[in-house]
Amino acid sequence: MNIAVCLKQTPDTETRVQIAGDGVSVLEDDVQWIINPYDEAAVEAALRLTEAHGGEVTVFSLGPPRVEKALREALAMGAHRAVRLHADAVPADPRVTARALTAALRDGGFDLILAGQQAVDDDQAQTPQRIAQALDFACVTNVEELTVEGGRGAARRVLEGVQEVSSFPLPAVLGVNLRLNEPRYPSFKGIMQAKRKPIDVIEAELAEPKLVVERLAYPPEKAAGRVFEGVEAVPEVVRLLHEEAKVI
Amino acid sequence: MLSIAEKVLFAIAVMGSASLAYRGFSNVVKVIRRGTGEPLKVDLDRFFRALGQWIIMKPIWKTRTLADVFHVMIAWGFVFYFLVNLGDVLQGYFPVQFLGAGAVGVAYRFLADVFSVSVLVGMVWFLLRRFALGSRRQLVIRENVKVMEAARAGGITRDSVIVGVFILAHVGFRFLGETFTLAQERLHTGHGDPGQPFAHAVSGLWEGLDESALVVGQHVSWWLALGLILAFVPYFPYSKHFHLIMSGVNFLVKPDRPSLGALDPVDFEDEALEQIGVARIEDLPRKHLIDAYACIMCNRCQDACPAYVTGKELSPAALEVNKRYYLNLNLAALAAGEASAETMLDFALSESALWACTTCGACVDICPVGNEPMFDLLHLRRHQVLMESAFPQELQPAFRGMERNGNPWNRSAADRMAWAEGRSVPTIDENPDAELLWWVGCAPSYDPRAQRTAQALAKVMNAAGVRFAVLGGRESCTGDSARRAGNEYLFYERAQANIETLNEVAPKRIVTTCPHCLHTLGKEYAAMGGAYEVIHHTQLLAELAAAGKLDLPGGEASGAVTFHDPCYLGRHNGVVDEPREVLDALRLPVVEMPRHGTKSFCCGAGGAQMWKEEEPGAAAVNATRFDEAAATGAQTLAVGCPFCLTMMDDASKAAGEGMAVKDVVEIVAERLGDRA
Ligand code: SF4
Ligand code: SF4
Numbered sequence: 001m002n003i004a005v006c007l008k009q010t011p012d013t014e015t016r017v018q019i020a021g022d023g024v025s026v027l028e029d030d031v032q033w034i035i036n037p038y039d040e041a042a043v044e045a046a047l048r049l050t051e052a053h054g055g056e057v058t059v060f061s062l063g064p065p066r067v068e069k070a071l072r073e074a075l076a077m078g079a080h081r082a083v084r085l086h087a088d089a090v091p092a093d094p095r096v097t098a099r100a101l102t103a104a105l106r107d108g109g110f111d112l113i114l115a116g117q118q119a120v121d122d123d124q125a126q127t128p129q130r131i132a133q134a135l136d137f138a139c140v141t142n143v144e145e146l147t148v149e150g151g152r153g154a155a156r157r158v159l160e161g162v163q164e165v166s167s168f169p170l171p172a173v174l175g176v177n178l179r180l181n182e183p184r185y186p187s188f189k190g191i192m193q194a195k196r197k198p199i200d201v202i203e204a205e206l207a208e209p210k211l212v213v214e215r216l217a218y219p220p221e222k223a224a225g226r227v228f229e230g231v232e233a234v235p236e237v238v239r240l241l242h243e244e245a246k247v248i
Numbered sequence: 249m250l251s252i253a254e255k256v257l258f259a260i261a262v263m264g265s266a267s268l269a270y271r272g273f274s275n276v277v278k279v280i281r282r283g284t285g286e287p288l289k290v291d292l293d294r295f296f297r298a299l300g301q302w303i304i305m306k307p308i309w310k311t312r313t314l315a316d317v318f319h320v321m322i323a324w325g326f327v328f329y330f331l332v333n334l335g336d337v338l339q340g341y342f343p344v345q346f347l348g349a350g351a352v353g354v355a356y357r358f359l360a361d362v363f364s365v366s367v368l369v370g371m372v373w374f375l376l377r378r379f380a381l382g383s384r385r386q387l388v389i390r391e392n393v394k395v396m397e398a399a400r401a402g403g404i405t406r407d408s409v410i411v412g413v414f415i416l417a418h419v420g421f422r423f424l425g426e427t428f429t430l431a432q433e434r435l436h437t438g439h440g441d442p443g444q445p446f447a448h449a450v451s452g453l454w455e456g457l458d459e460s461a462l463v464v465g466q467h468v469s470w471w472l473a474l475g476l477i478l479a480f481v482p483y484f485p486y487s488k489h490f491h492l493i494m495s496g497v498n499f500l501v502k503p504d505r506p507s508l509g510a511l512d513p514v515d516f517e518d519e520a521l522e523q524i525g526v527a528r529i530e531d532l533p534r535k536h537l538i539d540a541y542a543c544i545m546c547n548r549c550q551d552a553c554p555a556y557v558t559g560k561e562l563s564p565a566a567l568e569v570n571k572r573y574y575l576n577l578n579l580a581a582l583a584a585g586e587a588s589a590e591t592m593l594d595f596a597l598s599e600s601a602l603w604a605c606t607t608c609g610a611c612v613d614i615c616p617v618g619n620e621p622m623f624d625l626l627h628l629r630r631h632q633v634l635m636e637s638a639f640p641q642e643l644q645p646a647f648r649g650m651e652r653n654g655n656p657w658n659r660s661a662a663d664r665m666a667w668a669e670g671r672s673v674p675t676i677d678e679n680p681d682a683e684l685l686w687w688v689g690c691a692p693s694y695d696p697r698a699q700r701t702a703q704a705l706a707k708v709m710n711a712a713g714v715r716f717a718v719l720g721g722r723e724s725c726t727g728d729s730a731r732r733a734g735n736e737y738l739f740y741e742r743a744q745a746n747i748e749t750l751n752e753v754a755p756k757r758i759v760t761t762c763p764h765c766l767h768t769l770g771k772e773y774a775a776m777g778g779a780y781e782v783i784h785h786t787q788l789l790a791e792l793a794a795a796g797k798l799d800l801p802g803g804e805a806s807g808a809v810t811f812h813d814p815c816y817l818g819r820h821n822g823v824v825d826e827p828r829e830v831l832d833a834l835r836l837p838v839v840e841m842p843r844h845g846t847k848s849f850c851c852g853a854g855g856a857q858m859w860k861e862e863e864p865g866a867a868a869v870n871a872t873r874f875d876e877a878a879a880t881g882a883q884t885l886a887v888g889c890p891f892c893l894t895m896m897d898d899a900s901k902a903a904g905e906g907m908a909v910k911d912v913v914e915i916v917a918e919r920l921g922d923r924a
Binding site for chain 1: 521524633634635636637639641644647648652653658659660661662737
């Protein structure tokens with residue numbers, strides 16, 4: 001079984017985002033880059049499936065050379081090959097990203113295409129759906145349990161008040177969430193092997209974006225928390241929770 | 249003198265014994281040589297140092313005084329017996345009196361007589377201890393600890409009985425032989441040899457026996473005394489009595505480490521690097537193979553081990569015992585170069601045991617024969633993390649945090665100075681002429697409780713006029729937790745980055761808030777190209793107090809304080825007086841816990857335990873230590889480490905004892921009041 005995983009390199013979730021001078025992008029200087037945690041779960045899922053059923057895992061990422069670090073990390077986890085779709089910058093329009101990925105995936109003969117359901121930096125959550133649409137494959141998102149048997153897959157999703165299990169024929173495209181698994185920590189052996197695995201670089205087919213980011217701004221400062229002391233304060237706290245916070 | 253027939257027979261027996269023994273001894277040498285690491289280096293200086301240690305047995309005198317006294321009675325006697333046996337063989341073959349009739353001979357015979365009795369008395373005590381005295385319980389290893397079948401099922405007991413009976417019989421018969429000799433002398437001269445008081449007294453029993461009976465007695469005793477040696481020697485390398493030699497070898501080859509727990513770095517630049525850490529016994533460094541042979545199975549390390557004492561599956565003694573039994577059972581195959589069939593996690597210890605170690609170093613400190621069980625555990629962890637990626641899940645976020653954000657809390661590096669907001673804490677860029685670089689550390693930077701320690705130290709240094717600076721955003725985790733959790737690669741990366749920063753800053757002196765930083769920066773970076781003078785904040789405080797720079801007002805008379813020595817401050821770095829000097833300078837009455845100074849008992853956080861759940865056991869390490877502190881009746885429990893602070897604070901809250909837990913510097917800062 002051959003699996004493709006699409007992954008995005010995102011800033012670490014602890015990064016203090018700094019808006020660049022152009023007002024529409026973020027400064028990349030002090031950014032600690034990581035594999036988007038949702039995509040990391042997708043890599044882990046792909047590795048577990050190939051460990052159980054055989055086959056190879058190929059990881060794809062779209063972006064400038066810096067994204068190779070993320071690909072390298074996936075290789076260290078155990079992915080077999082890596083492909084970087086070269087672009088000078090990561091597109092802001094998910095449609096452009098999905099089309100470039102689709103073009104690279106189309107003839108790969110993959111049984112399964114996995115991706116995180118969203119990226120922690122832009123939270124667009126469109127890539128798996130758009131790829132599935134373009135390839136006319138089944139698509140499940142928000143997957144938190146996954147099994148494959150005899151050419152069919154089954155995915156469990158937790159919805160409001162119920163759990164749903166759906167099945168689908170392969171090939172398929174899945175968007176996974178963080179509850180799917182605990183991604184492995186690469187061993188030193190893995191890191192060393194990853195250094196020896198090649199990363200293929202191909203030019204990304206970039207469509208004209210339809211979506212344009214107009215402006216980035218910092219969110220409004222959160223008001224400082226308020227501390228109340230003593231039992232006497234309880235009525236006031238209740239009033240504020242009701243009238244201002246509107247939570248009770 | 250022996251008859252011709254006896255002489256021939258004894259010579260044949262010697263050759264038989266030697267050829268049997270040769271196999272065993274040479275196999276042991278081959279197995280040890282299979283170990284990894286640098287070839288063991290020995291020079292004359294070391295030789296005499298080791299010889300001295302071996303003879304005076306200095307490392308022994310730390311606990312169990314009674315056993316130590318009896319041990320010395322046997323050990324010195326037994327060593328003297330090398331001479332005695334030589335003399336007896338010579339006297340058997342030649343018509344001489346060994347060392348003559350002069351003063352030397354008289355002294356020799358007197359000593360031989362006294363040592364014979366001291367060995368016999370000592371040995372009887374040890375056998376009683378094993379089977380009858382209450383302290384025999386020290387020799388038991390709890391059921392939940394992995395112990396190889398061969399050792400558990402009476403193996404250690406059998407070995408001990410064999411060794412004990414051998415010593416009793418060997419020395420006993422030699423002594424009897426002397427009594428028969430003296431009785432014969434009396435027949436001829438009318439008196440024996442009062443210069444051998446004990447043998448002389450016992451020889452009175454043979455009054456009335458005729459000469460031929462005495463001669464028979466003398467010969468039978470000679471044969472039994474020396475024949476037993478010949479019978480025992482081939483068994484010697486398999487028995488724990490081997491410690492007699494191997495402890496000396498251990499003293500001889502033990503590396504001069506910068507501290508008792510400083511690890512050797514791994515060269516990750518080495519392209520050929522394939523095996524890191526230890527999976528199988530033959531992967532162990534040579535020194536740690538020798539440990540298994542030197543171990544006398546006394547369980548002192550086990551008694552000192554916070555993991556064992558609180559009911560975990562770990563016993564450092566069991567680890568050494570299992571290594572030894574595994575080597576014994578597979579000696580020939582291992583000596584022939586075969587790979588061992590099992591990994592150490594199969595036979596030597598469980599996974600839970602491996603992850604229970606707090607790296608407190610107590611086992612290394614206490615061992616009378618210079619063993620270092622903690623090192624085995626760290627080598628095993630290295631393999632588990634770097635080769636197998638098999639480690640407690642909870643460690644992963646800490647690893648990720650150190651890797652990505654330079655701190656195990658995985659908090660943004662941009663927040664490193666948040667604790668100092670609104671305070672006068674210059675960075676090295678702002679104050680390049682600082683006389684002291686303050687390495688704040690991750691816990692004091694990020695942990696809300698430990699931040700108060702950092703704030704207190706800033707206040708005290710400012711009040712005392714210390715010209716200091718911090719690295720601010722350029723500081724990042726030293727990697728101690730990673731290293732002690734087995735993630736040597738992550739440690740290596742952190743160390744490289746920090747050494748680069750520090751070498752650029754080139755500080756005159758570094759002060760750390762945390763003993764773990766003190767240890768890593770001061771004792772471990774040097775091997776990787778970063779040698780610095782590093783002190784702990786309690787050392788700085790003691791210095792300031794001695795120089796009269798801490799202008800401490802009298803303050804109200806507060807209650808007694810007990811000081812918990814952090815493992816990485818006291819045992820690993822030998823800093824035990826300074827924190828107490830500071831408390832003295834505050835005129836606070838200090839009451840000591842039973843286990844203090846270098847014998848302190850761990851808080852439970854070291855060895856990356858801070859980042860994971862405690863392994864299953866009977867009690868929590870921190871609660872056990874806190875109870876000891878509470879029992880002193882002190883009002884305040886003083887610490888000198890942010891991890892100890894967390895552990896003791898938690899335990900104090902859980903116990904609801906109302907005992908205040910504070911870092912020493914917090915106590916000092918309180919005394920300064922609002923003046924600074
Ligand atoms: S270092 Fe401490 S916790 Fe670890 S085995 Fe030794 S005594 Fe036990
Ligand atoms: S390792 Fe040392 S302290 Fe522990 S049982 Fe062996 S000899 Fe005793």
